[in-house]
Amino acid sequence: MSDLETSLVLMLKSGGMYVTREQIAADLGVSAHDLDGAIEDLRARGYRIDEVPGHGLRLVDVPAVLDDCELETALSTSIIGREIFTFGRVTSTNDVAFSLARSGSPEGTLVIAEEQTRGKGRLGREWHSPPGLGLWFSIILRPKIAAYESATVSLAVALAVAGVLRDVYGVDARIKWPNDVLVGRKKICGILTEAEFRGGSVEFVIVGAGINVLHEAADFPEELRPIATSIAMESGAEVDRVAVISRVLGEVEDKYDRLCRKGFGDIRREILPLSSLIGKMTRVESGKGVTEGVAVDIDETGALVLRKDSGLNEKAVAGDATLI
Ligand code: BTN
Numbered sequence: 001m002s003d004l005e006t007s008l009v010l011m012l013k014s015g016g017m018y019v020t021r022e023q024i025a026a027d028l029g030v031s032a033h034d035l036d037g038a039i040e041d042l043r044a045r046g047y048r049i050d051e052v053p054g055h056g057l058r059l060v061d062v063p064a065v066l067d068d069c070e071l072e073t074a075l076s077t078s079i080i081g082r083e084i085f086t087f088g089r090v091t092s093t094n095d096v097a098f099s100l101a102r103s104g105s106p107e108g109t110l111v112i113a114e115e116q117t118r119g120k121g122r123l124g125r126e127w128h129s130p131p132g133l134g135l136w137f138s139i140i141l142r143p144k145i146a147a148y149e150s151a152t153v154s155l156a157v158a159l160a161v162a163g164v165l166r167d168v169y170g171v172d173a174r175i176k177w178p179n180d181v182l183v184g185r186k187k188i189c190g191i192l193t194e195a196e197f198r199g200g201s202v203e204f205v206i207v208g209a210g211i212n213v214l215h216e217a218a219d220f221p222e223e224l225r226p227i228a229t230s231i232a233m234e235s236g237a238e239v240d241r242v243a244v245i246s247r248v249l250g251e252v253e254d255k256y257d258r259l260c261r262k263g264f265g266d267i268r269r270e271i272l273p274l275s276s277l278i279g280k281m282t283r284v285e286s287g288k289g290v291t292e293g294v295a296v297d298i299d300e301t302g303a304l305v306l307r308k309d310s311g312l313n314e315k316a317v318a319g320d321a322t323l324i
Pocket of ligand 1: 093116122138180208
């Protein structure tokens, strides 16, 4: 998307009224020829631009697919999304973001795809990522934190997503440690964090999030239907994917900024009341084995604290948690 196309979309969006070609060319300081080209390109991308002789142009509709211009003009963030890579189809946005991060892409780079052919879930699982229904995206972050604190980044992102679902869409979203967002027992958003470390510090973190937005129950494979849900299913409202991502990224930027400036303590206080595990008997399975106990806290490094039958606390730093 050229700068001219972006400016043109912003201009047409801002007024909502008809504007003549002459007026647009003068305001944007471009030739009539360049403007014709930009209008043609935007129409080819799915922007519906109406023209009435004597009145001018008006933006009637924007593309139904995720479009980088749509994203750029919708985002109000300053760091997250300052570089955006959009794909129609990609193996995994996390894999693309990881390569970009290795070759020096800056903090805040966003990789987003309409469809993933090998979407990755946690613990080697597959993430169902069909076209047109969800938001599948990854963000490159470069927090100055120790390796053992990296779990705090995905918890901050889970809080951002849960906050938007609750406040904007009226969905009773909860955070399931270490980084899922659930409604009841059904997953509405999964987060996969992959990091590269140097010494004991984080070099970069790729936070990949999959948000189920427009799915109806039949859109999920049968085996996922009992355990997956979407914003549309939970809110019963018409939902616009660009509006969702713009709000989510705004919240992610806010939480991440607080995490970097003040540490995890502040964010942790907001996570605890939204946790689906705190106060409940929980089992955590990890490479180190199985731990069971009542989840009583999430500590300052993002670890889940379980109170065992013996009365002693044990911390889980990673793993798969289930209620028992
Ligand atoms: C999970 O719940 O197991 C985590 C799911 C994470 C899915 C997202 S979709 C965007 C990004 N790219 C991937 O391949 N995975 C994450």
